[in-house]
Amino acid sequence: MTSAPTRAEQPVSGQPVCAVSLGEAARVWAKIGLLGFGGPAAQVALMHAELVVRRRWIDEARFLHALNYCMLLPGPEAQQLATYIGWLMHRTLGGLVAGLLFVLPGFVAILGLSVAYAMWRELPAVAALFFGLKAAVLAVVIEAVKRIGKRALRNRLMYGLAAAAFVALFAFDVPFPLVIVAAGVTGLVGHRLVPTAFAAPVKVAATADQATVIDRMATADALRHTQPSWRRALVVAVICGLLWAVPVVVLALVFGGGSVFVTEGVFFSKTAVVTFGGAYAVLAYIAQQAVDTYGWLQPGEMVDGLGLAETTPGPLIMVVQFVGFLAAFRQPGMLSPLGAGVLGSLITVWVTFVPCFAWIFIGAPYIEAMRGNRALHAALSAITAAVVGVILNLSLWFALHVVFARVDELDWGPLHLSVPVLASIDVAAAALAALAMVAMFRWHWSLPKTLGICAAIGALVRLVA
Numbered sequence: 001m002t003s004a005p006t007r008a009e010q011p012v013s014g015q016p017v018c019a020v021s022l023g024e025a026a027r028v029w030a031k032i033g034l035l036g037f038g039g040p041a042a043q044v045a046l047m048h049a050e051l052v053v054r055r056r057w058i059d060e061a062r063f064l065h066a067l068n069y070c071m072l073l074p075g076p077e078a079q080q081l082a083t084y085i086g087w088l089m090h091r092t093l094g095g096l097v098a099g100l101l102f103v104l105p106g107f108v109a110i111l112g113l114s115v116a117y118a119m120w121r122e123l124p125a126v127a128a129l130f131f132g133l134k135a136a137v138l139a140v141v142i143e144a145v146k147r148i149g150k151r152a153l154r155n156r157l158m159y160g161l162a163a164a165a166f167v168a169l170f171a172f173d174v175p176f177p178l179v180i181v182a183a184g185v186t187g188l189v190g191h192r193l194v195p196t197a198f199a200a201p202v203k204v205a206a207t208a209d210q211a212t213v214i215d216r217m218a219t220a221d222a223l224r225h226t227q228p229s230w231r232r233a234l235v236v237a238v239i240c241g242l243l244w245a246v247p248v249v250v251l252a253l254v255f256g257g258g259s260v261f262v263t264e265g266v267f268f269s270k271t272a273v274v275t276f277g278g279a280y281a282v283l284a285y286i287a288q289q290a291v292d293t294y295g296w297l298q299p300g301e302m303v304d305g306l307g308l309a310e311t312t313p314g315p316l317i318m319v320v321q322f323v324g325f326l327a328a329f330r331q332p333g334m335l336s337p338l339g340a341g342v343l344g345s346l347i348t349v350w351v352t353f354v355p356c357f358a359w360i361f362i363g364a365p366y367i368e369a370m371r372g373n374r375a376l377h378a379a380l381s382a383i384t385a386a387v388v389g390v391i392l393n394l395s396l397w398f399a400l401h402v403v404f405a406r407v408d409e410l411d412w413g414p415l416h417l418s419v420p421v422l423a424s425i426d427v428a429a430a431a432l433a434a435l436a437m438v439a440m441f442r443w444h445w446s447l448p449k450t451l452g453i454c455a456a457i458g459a460l461v462r463l464v465a
Contacts, residue, residue, distance in 0.1 A: 020213055022090050029082065029101040036313040043078035051085060057213045058085060069367045074275045075356040076315035079103060083360045088214060091225050092361060099357055106314020111345055113308045114325040118341060124463065132458015133307035134402045135429050136451045139436035140310060141395040149388045157197040158385040161186065165389030170396060173416040176285035177274040180383060187382030188375055198378040228365040240358035247350055260331040261347055264324050269351045284394035286320065296327035299401040311451055324348025403430045428461050
């Protein structure tokens with residue numbers, strides 16, 4: 001049974017606008033944050049149901065317009081969408097409340113799970129649970145390839161972009177940011193050379209059957225803060241830049257420029273500006289750097305971290321918190337391992353999400369000017385197509401390290417290949433991964449159900465074997 005709408009949600013003709021209070025909004029954002037399982041698609045659907053359908057805070061057209069803008073940005077689009085709507089209703093403070101409450105439950109959960117993983121992972125029961133979880137995560141990533149590919153690959157050019165991105169990453173070890181930049185440039189140029197390959201942006205007309213809270217705010221001239229201002233944008237950019245950089249500088253002064261905390265701060269600051277296409281797209285880049293370049297994790301541990309992030313609320317990119325915790329836990333310096341892990345976790349999350357707020361507070365007032373821009377739409381379409389190839393590379397990387405105990409790295413000039421040793425195949429892991437894919441693709445099990453049952457089966461297999 002749904003509750004009756006509050007006074008703020010009831011359009012009353014002839015009455016002055018009654019905006020939703022910040023306290024009431026905070027309770028709704030906390031609810032969304034706590035229930036935000038299942039990745040960005042499920043989180044956006046939850047916000048749509050709560051804010052558009054049930055509470056009538058925002059209409060369909062505004063919601064989709066905000067979502068399209070957030071998809072143009074690096075970072076988790078669902079968290080940025082919450083920040084945008086919170087900012088629209090209650091200015092900067094509202095955006096901070098919405099964005100932070102969207103992230104906070106996942107942060108607390110991942111921190112607790114990271115501590116448990118670092119301290120008790122070697123226990124047979126815990127190791128057995130993660131065995132099953134890894135197999136299910138492989139199915140989840142493959143499902144993401146299918147879902148995004150169905151939406152993005154609408155013609156041969158888009159298929160070609162996806163294939164080129166996959167080959168560049170898997171076979172030639174091209175840096176992830178370069179792949180994204182190349183795809184965007186291809187879209188910008190391609191919409192002029194081959195305009196038929198890039199569909200025009202679609203505008204959705206707003207329905208007028210019932211005024212929303214934001215409609216009444218606009219009528220009452222309560223949306224003045226949404227008007228563009230270069231002076232305001234410059235002030236926000238300076239403040240966010242300081243918030244982004246100062247903690248890293250302080251850590252360098254306290255622990256030294258070569259400490260793991262500074263390395264994490266710099267590395268995850270870089271990833272924060274190249275996470276186009278969502279967490280799945282950048283995870284392969286983060287995994288390769290964390291495993292091969294910095295030696296913070298083993299390949300199987302990155303899959304464990306993704307499994308933890310899949311089972312907790314909040315943005316999937318919170319897996320970086322797990323990476324930051326383990327890296328600092330293993331290189332504590334003058335701190336205790338647990339204290340270092342918590343500090344590593346905090347600096348990683350800080351530099352990952354401060355830019356997310358900056359993109360909204362700086363760019364949101366200009367979104368109307370961006371709407372309908374064919375060049376930007378073409379660039380986004382090309383990036384999204386390339387992201388399919390990026391995620392396919394991630395799924396193959398995970399598959400090799402989940403199903404095979406040994407994977408050799410072969411270098412032949414510019415060609416770089418990961419080749420599994422067939423004799424090292426883990427038959428139980430392969431069978432469980434196949435079961436997870438059947439469960440999701442054919443039986444249409446939910447994500448929590450698939451993860452839970454696979455973890456239980458994997459634990460049973462490992463403990464009995």
